[in-house]
């Protein structure tokens with residue numbers, strides 16, 4: 311329906327039905343730029359998540375607050391390079407543990423659950439550190455939290471709005487999940503708070519993780535174990551399923567186009583030989599970067615992205631003259647730019663090195679290349695665009711590229727059925743990688 315909308319009304323706004331009303335969808339670069347640059351008083355992302363996810367009830371008012379976003383956008387991003395050796399160690403152990411290969415034999419492994427576990431361990435290595443990031447009960451909690459929030463919100467939104475704050479609490483997973491989270495993190499956070507109280511914010515031996523980075527920004531009531539656990543659950547909500555979806559799609563693209571394995575393996579081998587397993591080596595892996603960007607271009611989270619709610623009581627009139635009423639929900643048509651033949655040659659064909667080839671051309675012409683995996687634009691909205699573009703994308707890109715490089719350097723990979731990419735699972739407006747597909751793995755045979 312969204313595809314039909316942007317084909318019938320290119321560069322315009324159109325509407326699609328939902329259960330009790332309509333959603334608006336904008337298409338075309340100038341309208342997308344308008345939405346991406348408008349202030350929160352006009353288009354609000356927080357009120358949109360309140361509307362679709364009952365955010366304040368399911369995740370709490372602190373989730374995605376200024377403190378939360380600031381800790382991710384500035385401190386987490388600044389520390390990616392420093393924390394990279396730990397992230398890399400976790401990637402090695404997580405793949406080893408999940409694949410559990412025996413000798414040199416091939417093994418058929420359900421891909422999505424394996425990727426989900428590796429991602430959850432890897433992100434939590436940065437968020438809460440060892441040994442909690444390997445605790446299976448904790449991992450189950452943070453992985454299921456996202457599903458419980460989405461399901462809980464669906465039920466809460468069926469209630470009349472004035473009943474939601476009271477009855478929503480009984481449906482919401484929030485307090486139950488914080489209570490479970492406190493069992494894993496409570497005493498650790500209390501210890502950190504006590505150390506800061508006694509020795510100041512830069513106490514010797516202070517760990518470099520999300521708990522410390524949140525404490526750097528948190529003030530007043532935010533400095534409690536309860537609120538910090540809530541922040542950590544919300545960060546996992548934003549990080550785990552998005553990253554594991556992106557990696558699973560890239561893995562399915564790789565096995566269905568195996569000719570990409572060798573050039574990416576050679577690129578990774580060479581970078582690592584020269585620079586070791588470092589973030590600097592990852593920055594050299596242009597082909598892997600391009601492969602992910604192409605995979606995201608073709609397989610995003612769904613046809614509608616960047617949800618916003620109209621906050622101005624007078625509504626908003628777009629530059630094409632369409633009036634969007636106060637309180638309505640607006641989205642961006644994701645695939646329009648991603649499959650635009652004016653922007654991308656043969657947009658329906660997977661070309662894993664599309665962006666690295668563009669980078670080479672630009673380099674030769676002495677220009678500045680801006681089609682990195684983390685670069686957002688009106689024609690590439692996998693991480694959103696504008697002031698609310700995903701603040702975790704620098705970490706996401708680093709860990710996803712490190713995971714893929716590790717996989718192709720150390721393992722041979724093969725599709726289950728030759729030439730067949732596992733078909734996506736489609737749930738209404740949400741598109742997910744096939745959750746039952748299996749992939750063959752074996753230890754890399756030297757000489758390949």
Ligand code: HEM
Nearest residue numbers: 548549552553556616692693694695698699700701702706
């Ligand atoms: C491949 C992985 C990821 C994808 C595809 C992704 C995608 C997105 C998208 C599409 C948005 C909405 C942007 C908008 O509406 O303009 C977003 C927002 C956000 N993401 Fe990500 N994300 C990923 C990983 C992460 C990670 C690892 C973190 C945390 C470390 C994170 C934290 C956030 C936060 C906090 C927001 C809300 C930003 C705001 O309200 O201003 N994401 N992400």
